[in-house]
Each structure stands twice: as C-alpha cells, then as structure tokens.
Amino acid sequence: MDTGKYTGILRENGIKVTPQRLEVLRFLDENRVHPTADDIYRTLKKDNPSLSKTTVYNVLDILSKYGLVEVLTISGTESRYDYGSTRHQHFLCTSCGRIVDIHIKGLCMDCMPEKGHKVEEVHGYFKGTCRDCLKGIGA
C-alpha cells in the first residue's frame, strides 16, 4: 500500500504524520462514497482494533481544518466526509440515502452577489429521488 502519497500530503500541510491520519486519508481517497465518521471507524477498526472513535473525529477535524477533506451536512442527521475539495456539488437521494456527485457550473466562491462577506466555502445540495430509485432499482 502506498502510504507515501498521504505522508507527503500531510507533510506539505505541516500536519504531523501518524498511522491513524494516514489511514483515514487513504480510506477517504479510496472510498468516494461520502462516508460517515462511524463508517470510517468501523472499517478501519478491522485492521486496527485499538482505534478509537474519538481519534477518527479528531483526525477528520484536523483534515477538514486544512481543507484536505470536505464536511457535508446535507443529510441533517450526521456529517459526511469527502476526500479533497474538488469543486463539485452533491445530490442526496431521500429514498436510498446515497449521495451522488454533481458537476454544476456557476456555483463558486466569486458568484455571491452580496458584497463584503468573505466566502470560504460553497456547498450546493440537491435532494430528491435518484435515477435508480425512480426505476425501482434502488433500496
């Protein structure tokens, strides 16, 4: 497994490198399904039984502070985490619960008409029923 990639990312941001941080970062990079903190915890705990959920929250917290992961609040009941911060939006299917990436133009840091506010994050959240659920394929 190539942990070098993630070691470099952490170092470049001046974040101390630890196995837990590497694992969370790798997991998010390799599982682009907007997992919850608990999803991450349960999966990583398999290979590292001593992992604490508090650590997962701590790691997610620092990674998001440095912009390495994006926190999604689309579901309203729990936070979801997205690797990186490539500019894209999200669609939540209220039937199956999946979150789909949406690529929409015209929603950016500079598109806010009200002047004087300093914009640091932009989130476009769409909700409805996804293609698969409409066809009866989804959950």
Place this chain on the structure above:
Amino acid sequence: MDTGKYTGILRENGIKVTPQRLEVLRFLDENRVHPTADDIYRTLKKDNPSLSKTTVYNVLDILSKYGLVEVLTISGTESRYDYGSTRHQHFLCTSCGRIVDIHIKGLCMDCMPEKGHKVEEVHGYFKGTCRDCLKGIGA
C-alpha cells in the same frame, strides 16, 4: 394578532388547524432569522407554558412536509427553519453564527446537469465571515 392568515394557509394545504401550528407558523413568518427548534420552543413557551418541545418538532415536521417551511442543515449541528420557500440561498457566518439570506441566480431545480434524477430541493450554502465581523462589529 391576525391568525386568519395562517388558518387559511393551513386549510389550503389540508392541514388540521391547531393553536400550536398557528403559533409556530406565525413565529417563523415574523422572525426571519432562521431559528432553531429550541429557539421557537423557548419563545412560544412564554405565552403557552404547556407547550411541549415534541410538539414543536412535530409541527415543524408537518409544515416542512407541505413545503410551508424550509429546513436548513447549513450549521451541521442543528436544523434551522425558514418560513416559506422563496427561492434564495444562505450564508453562514462562522464567526457570529448568523445566517444571512443570499439572492443568487442560476441555482434552481432545473439547473442540475445530471439527467434522470428527480430534484425536489435545492440548497445553496455559503460559509465564511460576514461583513460585520470582518469590520469587528459582529460577535
């Protein structure tokens, strides 16, 4: 106090009229500050000490199901409620916690490029530091 307005709104939507529903609806109409359920509860309890927080949640739930109020999940820690569903977006100041209305064009039900999904809600959430906090006026 003109409860007639809100009675009409509820009746038009086939929602049974109760004092609690009228009060919540009126409060949201008259206080466009995106309050939390607890804000609503604490304020309305002053004039109606027997009000239950569960009722506030129930009322907000039915009002949002009928599109009479919009649920905002911008803060990530608690839901906030907005009267009506006039098409506008929201800016959360991470310094003072206020949510400011934003009027941006080009973010609508029909602007989603991915085809086949049925879009029922669109939320544009911006985060950063508001004008007042930048000037040192805010909290």
Place this chain on the structure above:
DNA sequence: GTATTACGTTGTAATCATTACAGATTAGGT
C-alpha cells in the same frame, strides 16, 4: 543517553439535538 515536553491516542463519560412512545386532550364532522 536520558529527562523533558508537547502532541496524539484511547476509552469512558458527558452533552445536545432529535425521536419514540404512551397517556391525556382536542379539532372537526355528525
């Protein structure tokens, strides 16, 4: 090379918003 110090991790115990539930009450039609 060891002591010191700062930072990370862990596990448990709180917190806080929200939901579940059961019993009392009420709205709206008859």
Place this chain on the structure above:
DNA sequence: ACCTAATCTGTAATGATTACAACGTAATAC
C-alpha cells in the same frame, strides 16, 4: 353536544458528537 381520529404533552430513549483524563509516543534539550 357527541365521537373518533388526530394531536399534544412529558418522559424516556437514541444517536452523533464532544469533553476529559490517563496513557503512549516522538522529538528536543540537557
């Protein structure tokens, strides 16, 4: 003025997240 289903209330549970204190680790100073 009933009757019945829907609503309201209060308390107890849930579930995500945070607080905190003890322990581990790694770098630095002596």
